[in-house]
Amino acid sequence: MLGPGSIAVIGLAALVMFGPKKLPELGKAAGKTLREFKNATKGMMDEEDDNKKESEQLKK
Numbered sequence: 037m038l039g040p041g042s043i044a045v046i047g048l049a050a051l052v053m054f055g056p057k058k059l060p061e062l063g064k065a066a067g068k069t070l071r072e073f074k075n076a077t078k079g080m081m082d083e084e085d086d087n088k089k090e091s092e093q094l095k096k
Contacts, residue, residue: 038046054062 050062051059
């Protein structure tokens with residue numbers, strides 16, 4: 037896991053590399069990407085659960 041010191045160093049490095057104006061844009065893009073990935077994996081898990089339920093009903 038990342039400790040508070042590591043997170044601070046990463047944040048400082050990002051601030052130096054990208055500047056204070058680009059950082060919020062990068063954060064928004066990262067959040068949007070993570071949200072889309074989360075929704076896609078949730079959709080796949082829901083489909084898998086539905087398929088399991090259907091196969092169990094067919095076995096009965």
